[in-house]
Amino acid sequence: MSGLLALLDDVAGIAKIAATSIDDAAGQAAKAGAKAAGALIDDAAVTPKYVQGFKPARELPIVGKIALGSIKNKLIFLLPAALILSAFAPWLITPLLMLGGSYLCFEGAEKVYHLFRPHQPDAEGHVAAQSADHLEERRVKAAVKTDFILSAEIMTIGLAALPPEQSVWIEALALAIIGIGVTVLVYGSVGIIVKADDVGLWLCRNGRLAPTRALGRGIVLFMPWLMRLLMIVGTAAMIWVGGNIVLHGLAQVLWSAPYDWIHHQAEAAAHAVETAKGAVAWVVTAFFDGIFGLLYGLVLIPVVTRIIQPLYHRLRGGSASAH
Numbered sequence: 001m002s003g004l005l006a007l008l009d010d011v012a013g014i015a016k017i018a019a020t021s022i023d024d025a026a027g028q029a030a031k032a033g034a035k036a037a038g039a040l041i042d043d044a045a046v047t048p049k050y051v052q053g054f055k056p057a058r059e060l061p062i063v064g065k066i067a068l069g070s071i072k073n074k075l076i077f078l079l080p081a082a083l084i085l086s087a088f089a090p091w092l093i094t095p096l097l098m099l100g101g102s103y104l105c106f107e108g109a110e111k112v113y114h115l116f117r118p119h120q121p122d123a124e125g126h127v128a129a130q131s132a133d134h135l136e137e138r139r140v141k142a143a144v145k146t147d148f149i150l151s152a153e154i155m156t157i158g159l160a161a162l163p164p165e166q167s168v169w170i171e172a173l174a175l176a177i178i179g180i181g182v183t184v185l186v187y188g189s190v191g192i193i194v195k196a197d198d199v200g201l202w203l204c205r206n207g208r209l210a211p212t213r214a215l216g217r218g219i220v221l222f223m224p225w226l227m228r229l230l231m232i233v234g235t236a237a238m239i240w241v242g243g244n245i246v247l248h249g250l251a252q253v254l255w256s257a258p259y260d261w262i263h264h265q266a267e268a269a270a271h272a273v274e275t276a277k278g279a280v281a282w283v284v285t286a287f288f289d290g291i292f293g294l295l296y297g298l299v300l301i302p303v304v305t306r307i308i309q310p311l312y313h314r315l316r317g318g319s320a321s322a323h
Helices: 002-034 037-051 056-088 090-116 132-161 168-206 210-253 257-271 277-322
Strands: none
Touching (some): 037 056, 037 132, 037 168, 056 132, 056 168, 090 132, 090 210, 090 277, 168 210, 257 277
């Protein structure tokens, strides 16, 4: 009997340690995930375009397929890669973050650039010539590819935000919580967004009370404005977060003057006001990070479109022909 009680006591002790570890991992995941807000907002803003042109009945299944692909990206590919990176090459985290930040700056600046110089629509505009199943498969694959890049940035930001000297199991659990939590949040939001106009239309047609029908009409009229707002916020977040990541990494590995200058400006602005000093410092920092991110992204546009992308397509064509 005493042996059984000792065993139960050991199990209880292990359970307490496990519960504490889960709490630690969840707390660290929440803090780390918050730093990935820019990529997360952009992910939520970009995804709804992949369901445009499909019947309403296919919208949620398509979002579900993309969410499943996102989970696979994070847990099967990116999480093991992040753990290997943390264990054997932690010095690579900052350069990879800067690379991801550069991507965010490029993507955001390209969207701003195309507002003033719209580009021609691609060949997928001829949706009538393709079967619905084939088009859906193409859209899902394209969305999962885009998600992989944004997920890699989210997981790398999360990894960099976790405390050093962390147990590999806590690190893995925290990254898993980040990956699953972000996916549920993003694609749950996307599901609500893409079905909101259908809900509004149903209320408008079937509501028994005038206020209900008015609410339905309001939802239908509001959704296009919400989509535009999401695109604007997503683009701004990409540029701001990307600029911040690049500047912070630059200060760590090479040149700290720009980062230090922005920090001093934020402190001066905070000291100049009576209240909300933290908010003022944050706004000033985000503003200058965004200016840097936009200028840096505009510089990257010709580099990517005229050098990197043609070289990539040439290498892909060469490897394809070799087989």
